[in-house]
Amino acid sequence: MLTRSELGNLEARAVRQIIREGGWTGTSKRLALGREQANIVILREEYALDFFRFCHRNPKPLFLIEVTDTGDPEPKICAPGADLRTDLPAYRLYRDGEAVEDLTDIKHLWRDDHVAFLTGCNLSVDQVMIENRIPLPHLIDDEAWPSQYISNISCQPAGIFKGPQVVSMRPIPEKLLIKVIEITSRYPRSHGAPLHVGDPFAIGIDDLNEVDWGKLNKIGEGFLPVFWACGITAQAVACEIKIPEMITHKPGHMFVTDIAVADPTK
Amino acid sequence: MLTRSELGNLEARAVRQIIREGGWTGTSKRLALGREQANIVILREEYALDFFRFCHRNPKPLFLIEVTDTGDPEPKICAPGADLRTDLPAYRLYRDGEAVEDLTDIKHLWRDDHVAFLTGCNLSVDQVMIENRIPLPHLIDDEAWPSQYISNISCQPAGIFKGPQVVSMRPIPEKLLIKVIEITSRYPRSHGAPLHVGDPFAIGIDDLNEVDWGKLNKIGEGFLPVFWACGITAQAVACEIKIPEMITHKPGHMFVTDIAVADPTK
Numbered sequence A, B: 001m002l003t004r005s006e007l008g009n010l011e012a013r014a015v016r017q018i019i020r021e022g023g024w025t026g027t028s029k030r031l032a033l034g035r036e037q038a039n040i041v042i043l044r045e046e047y048a049l050d051f052f053r054f055c056h057r058n059p060k061p062l063f064l065i066e067v068t069d070t071g072d073p074e075p076k077i078c079a080p081g082a083d084l085r086t087d088l089p090a091y092r093l094y095r096d097g098e099a100v101e102d103l104t105d106i107k108h109l110w111r112d113d114h115v116a117f118l119t120g121c122n123l124s125v126d127q128v129m130i131e132n133r134i135p136l137p138h139l140i141d142d143e144a145w146p147s148q149y150i151s152n153i154s155c156q157p158a159g160i161f162k163g164p165q166v167v168s169m170r171p172i173p174e175k176l177l178i179k180v181i182e183i184t185s186r187y188p189r190s191h192g193a194p195l196h197v198g199d200p201f202a203i204g205i206d207d208l209n210e211v212d213w214g215k216l217n218k219i220g221e222g223f224l225p226v227f228w229a230c231g232i233t234a235q236a237v238a239c240e241i242k243i244p245e246m247i248t249h250k251p252g253h254m255f256v257t258d259i260a261v262a263d264p265t266k
Helices: A004-008 A012-020 A045-057 A122-131 A174-184 A233-240 B004-008 B012-020 B045-057 B122-131 B174-184 B233-240
Strands: A035-044 A064-067 A091-095 A098-103 A114-120 A147-154 A164-173 A223-229 A245-249 A255-260 B035-044 B064-067 B091-095 B098-103 B114-120 B147-154 B164-173 B223-229 B245-249 B255-260
Touching (some): A035 A045, A035 A064, A035 A233, A045 A064, A164 A174, A174 A223, B012 B255, B122 B174, B164 B174
Antiparallel strands (some): A091 A245, A147 A164, B091 B098, B091 B245, B164 B223
8 A cells, every 4th residue: 555645746647546446545635746636526417507607606615627528427628537436535425415425436326417526625735835835734744634614604606506605724824824825826726815814703603613524723822713715615505405416525535637736727 | 979988988887788778889899998808608508508518628718707597697796787688789699500680689589598608708808908008900990800710729529519719810029929928828717828829720720811700910020920719619619510599799799797807816
């Protein structure tokens, strides 16, 4: 079994192949560094047009990287040759808005009317942060992760899809705040600039100690809580409206695309 | 009747109101300068998911600004209060891939299953070019316009939508080539950087004197032909596949949105 550090230096295609063969079921943190990672939402076609509009109207949480042809599990543009039924480290199946099962393969669940939506993910900018020597706590060890909360910032609705945005919080050293905003604003595919800095109450979070997803991160002396839009918004909204079926990546276990994070033209 | 120059200094909302009341039926060139203009394609919902994918996969010709709710003629995000049935200076109706009628109002044609796609347009960067003192021939007088050709560069297909990209050609002074590429690459909503510079044969254009749309522009001494992706790609593809019905802006008669061209976050 290769280590995370070894997988970090491989090309995206090689990482996907290892995952497909069962060689990695952990999170996708720091895999194929420099390649765009994507959140995955798979829905039946009857929901696809509205969900497409929903993502397009809410690019900060749900920046659209690719939408597959109906019934085709290959994301032909961002990862030719890949198979979205096998190439993620882990999946989560939701029925009627409830998470019912985590899986490492969804071949038996795939349908001719499935459409997959690939949206941007903050893990994509990990390498950017490392190269810029930004000491973000969530990068320090394998178990570290941002804190995630349901905010009171509404998504732009589309059809049945509506609800609040989920945000991810990272404690940022006050001295680095402007630099972090400046850097992240250049990566709109990966949630871009923060939505909010400072007072959690202002965006409807009563208690930072009560995370909705992710890990608790304490705000140390000289740090500020900084909030970004988060891709979990899709799962939160789909659960809220009790969609009959949705398949997503298991949180933290994203799909690695061929797109260079450094390429703004893709 | 206000002049083009007077309409150039008005806010987008005021320009739309004047158009709605029949006060302007000319091209949208230099109207509400500094505001994003949009090409419009209106299709029945049965084609909407594939056309959505088609635009999303081909952002250089068809950068998606907004997709309306089915049956709703208001583009709520980029122009709240606007009505896409009345607020364009002129429309073109296609049936079975043939242009059959030009109109100034499509209220009588609008259906409950219509979806409107708003995509980026090169007229949006006119003010940017003017401010940067780029002496582009197509900006010089009211009648001037880029030359437009069918290239041999294929679109990424989506469902029934497939075909070659249409390109617009502007003669650019050799000395300004890099500057023009640098500037336009910062406006991905408005077709971004050129697709090609120089030899027209390389992209399948045998004779620059035979334009497919727009006006003939001669390449003077010290100028280079520079080719950008063009929004007419949508009409060309829809005609090619003989789509039963499509309503678009009349070429050159675009919709003026509230979005600031200078705002890269929209």
